[in-house]
Amino acid sequence: MSRKKGEQGAKTADWSGLDDDILIKAFLNGDQTAFEVLFKKYRDMVGRLSCSIVKDESAVDDIVQEVFLLAYRHLENFRGQAAFKTWIYRITVNEAIRHKNKGKRWQPLPENEAEYSQLPSTLVVMENGKNPERILIDGQQKSLVHRALAQLKEHHRLILVLYYLEDQSVHEISVILQIPQGSVKSRLYYAREGLKQVLAPILYGEGHQSPENVHAL
């Protein structure tokens, strides 16, 4: 994989607008620049997804490297039935889960339990009228939310990340996770329910019967 850097940079810039299929064919024909274009195109996406799964930024580089190493070695086995993005998502999910199962757990919570005693029991959610998207949470309250989100099941978190953050469709998620589309919808439903159950007590207090009780500004 050693090439001259000048030619490489110009060629990469020229090829950045090409489709993935063309780049894959070029790489399989022996052009290493095509894989470099693919690498730069999907590196951040793979990194973000793996960061969402493992919750350990120090492990992201290793996972990204391992994902593209696998893709580099096995790209000839890519049959083109799904998009390259979906294929590399699948590798990323596998690698991230494998890396996480090796014992590296996300520890987003403060180690000292005394810090929690200082946190407010209920967040002050600042809503702007009918638009709940605008929610401001300060740094101290984030720890409380992190603690609640840590209670979410792993497959629920993964499907929420893929659907709402990575903007993958139900069909793409079914390909990535190798489950039927109905299962994807079912998991999405229960993931939203789980999210509501873990966050509602923090957002609206223990008796979260009425969102109107929210401290709105």
Added chain:
Amino acid sequence: MPCDRMSLLKRLAVESPAQLQTPPWQEHMEGCGECRMEIQLLDTTLAVFKQIESEGRAQKEFGPSWEAFTHAVDQAETMEPIPSHLASGDSSAQVSQALAQAQAPIADQTQKSRPNRRWGMMASLASAISAATVAATVAGVMLWPVDPLSEAPRKEAASAAGTERAAGNAKSFRIGGGFPAPSALPQSVWRPLLTPTPVIRQLGGPAPSFVRNRWRSGAGSHPAPVILFRSLQNRKSMGMDRPALDGPAVRVSTRTVARPAKRRGKVGPTTRAVASKRPKTAPARSNRRPAASRSRAKASSRLAGGGAVKPRVAVKPISPIPGAPFTPGVSGGPPPPRPKAEAFTGLGPAAETPLEKMLAPPGEKLKLQAMMDAEEMAKTDAEPKLNESDPFPDDPESQNDAKLEDGLQPAGVAP
């Protein structure tokens, strides 16, 4: 009474939230506070989730650079084939050259790569370990003829290597903790480490609790206890005392027991490790000789020539009287004390006999004489004949014996 449209509303909120913006649903939610509250809850929690997750993902750049990736690919490609120079080699110079070449990528990697490239580091380390293993194997085959049936204990083998440090090196060599010079290790030291053999029986020490639990739970044979006990055996060979392990003494025996027929088609005995507790009152079983005897054996082996191990000689005393049973001492009791060398008086054998033996009854005299003869025979057979001089020059007891032979008064004895 929950709203009958609640479940449909939840499903639409997940699958197609745009439909909830249509006029019929808007009208319904204006009139139904429960549905409105549910939608607000779902939207708010999702918004919080998105915000928290996107903050963690808002990092500037993820993943390694392309240069680091190409370097990792090169490392992975060079790690796979076995170096050809390791396939044939017949001298330690080639072995050391192979070791140097195997370790070179590590230094290269640390200079070139970014500090967070752990994968490349691990790949280089694995490459170095595998290459060193192959190199040591080649060296072992070339330098020391293979004797697979050799059952020499590693303690003796470590002594034969000239230093007990070799045993420690062998251990670290096994677990990848270091690379000893292969020429300093005989094959009998490191070769048993590469082949799993049951050594649990030879040790007799108490097993740690997690090993006992594993055996009790019927986990069967597992490589971990073997490795553990090898390390314990290694401690012994390094001259350390009994392993300091807490807990009750457990004697482990591997025997064939019948498995209960839980599964169909799995009928027949299987080998399982069974742990049985020894009573706490029983003394700990040890195959080691007393400390004084060990030190004598060491001194003797040193004098015999460069760490050669003193051979064990089985001495079976024979009674000179046909049909008479030979009873050197009380059955089951300690053996009789070894007679010391007496001073030469020139009065014949009767004068050299100790006084208590002379005062013994006539029937016993014959037995005592036979016993002394047998012990003399045993002593001449068991003692190494390489050095006829005093084998224990530092032993005060032996010095006293020498002084007695010279007619001098031994130290510490009143005239």
